[in-house]
Amino acid sequence: MTSIVPRDFDVDLAAVPRAWFGGDQVATDISNGVNLLFPHGERFFVRSVRHFLDQVEDPTLRAQVKGFFGQEGRHAHAHDDLNAVLRAQGYEIDRFLASYKRISDWLEAHTSPKVRLAATAAAEHFTASLAEGAFNRGALDVADPRMQKLLAWHAAEEIEHKAVAYDVLQAVDPSYRLRVVGLAYATVTLGGFWLWAAREMLRQDGFTLRSAVKHLRGLRRQDPIVKRVFAAGIRTYLRRDFHPSQIRNEGDAARWFAAHDMAMPEAA
Numbered sequence: 001m002t003s004i005v006p007r008d009f010d011v012d013l014a015a016v017p018r019a020w021f022g023g024d025q026v027a028t029d030i031s032n033g034v035n036l037l038f039p040h041g042e043r044f045f046v047r048s049v050r051h052f053l054d055q056v057e058d059p060t061l062r063a064q065v066k067g068f069f070g071q072e073g074r075h076a077h078a079h080d081d082l083n084a085v086l087r088a089q090g091y092e093i094d095r096f097l098a099s100y101k102r103i104s105d106w107l108e109a110h111t112s113p114k115v116r117l118a119a120t121a122a123a124e125h126f127t128a129s130l131a132e133g134a135f136n137r138g139a140l141d142v143a144d145p146r147m148q149k150l151l152a153w154h155a156a157e158e159i160e161h162k163a164v165a166y167d168v169l170q171a172v173d174p175s176y177r178l179r180v181v182g183l184a185y186a187t188v189t190l191g192g193f194w195l196w197a198a199r200e201m202l203r204q205d206g207f208t209l210r211s212a213v214k215h216l217r218g219l220r221r222q223d224p225i226v227k228r229v230f231a232a233g234i235r236t237y238l239r240r241d242f243h244p245s246q247i248r249n250e251g252d253a254a255r256w257f258a259a260h261d262m263a264m265p266e267a268a
């Protein structure tokens with residue numbers, strides 16, 4: 001077990017270009033789609049885990065949970081800043097954000113705390129799988145350097161804390177059924193909201209979802225996100241003996257922290 005260290009992000013995003021993903025507007029809009037979801041989503045993760053903090057007795061896991069809160073809080077803040085940049089670029093994002101918040105708040109109010117925790121554990125598996133692509137698929141190589149830094153910092157910390165919500169879930173209720181219910185919840189909400197947000201961004205640049213998919217196929221990108229994160233990610237998560245630590249990508253995160261003079265995780 002290692003410590004979870006919240007690190008500050010101090011890059012000014014104001015000058016990020018409109019097509020920051022290698023000049024490709026479609027790829028940028030799809031990526032901005034998931035970026036839009038982060039502030040509200042990550043605060044939901046924190047609330048879901050905090051609800052059970054009193055039941056976490058292991059002092060190491062408790063310390064990791066606090067580090068996880070610190071990291072997700074900073075991520076949400078940095079992505080709020082990115083949303084302000086999108087507004088300044090002329091995107092109308094607030095209608096979408098208001099609807100997204102209204103629906104997810106409604107879902108949150110109508111699900112049990114255990115299901116919310118299980119959904120958070122599964123969503124963290126998805127964010128850690130997304131994060132993997134940042135380091136070993138060169139997914140960010142063509143991105144604007146400021147966005148590269150934002151997304152790599154976020155990705156490295158997602159990898160670092162990938163097991164925290166899962167370990168809390170195991171401590172609270174290790175039932176396989178609950179884990180699967182959480183996976184279904186996270187898949188439908190993350191997939192559905194991301195598709196909706198991407199469609200919204202694409203529409204404002206004159207693309208439809210259909211034209212965007214055609215464009216991406218033509219690019220033959222190195223990172224097939226839907227297959228890798230969702231299809232393969234779900235299969236992995238459904239293994240009865242699954243634990244996030246089985247995916248050995250901590251080295252990617254540690255190398256990035258070292259290369260950017262950021263605090264290194266220590267054995268807890």
Ligand SMILES: [Fe+2]
Binds near residue numbers: 042071075
């Ligand atoms: Fe995060």
Ligand SMILES: [Fe+2]
Binds near residue numbers: 045072124127158161
């Ligand atoms: Fe996370």
